[in-house]
Amino acid sequence: MDILLRNVDPVAVKKIDELAKEKGISRQEFLRGQIEMMAFFREQTTRELDLENLIDKNIQMMGKCVHFMEWNAKSLEKLHESIENVVGEIEEL
Numbered sequence: 001m002d003i004l005l006r007n008v009d010p011v012a013v014k015k016i017d018e019l020a021k022e023k024g025i026s027r028q029e030f031l032r033g034q035i036e037m038m039a040f041f042r043e044q045t046t047r048e049l050d051l052e053n054l055i056d057k058n059i060q061m062m063g064k065c066v067h068f069m070e071w072n073a074k075s076l077e078k079l080h081e082s083i084e085n086v087v088g089e090i091e092e093l
């Protein structure tokens with residue numbers, strides 16, 4: 001699809017031409033790339049934010065799992081001590 005753009009500041013056009021030349025591409029190729037990038041920028045930013053939120057939630061959940069595992073390990077140690085005490089008392093009888 002074609003886009004026709006009129007009344008662009010000559011200084012801006014000169015700068016665009018310089019940028020395109022630095023990249024070794026034509027003005028048309030440069031502008032096409034810029035327009036396409038601009039069109040998808042917001043969508044990409046939203047995806048990145050969604051991904052960052054998902055990562056944060058996963059980190060929080062992993063912290064809760066670690067806390068639960070530590071609590072569970074302490075409970076198992078107490079249970080083991082209790083069993084040893086009961087077994088010791090039975091052996092004394």
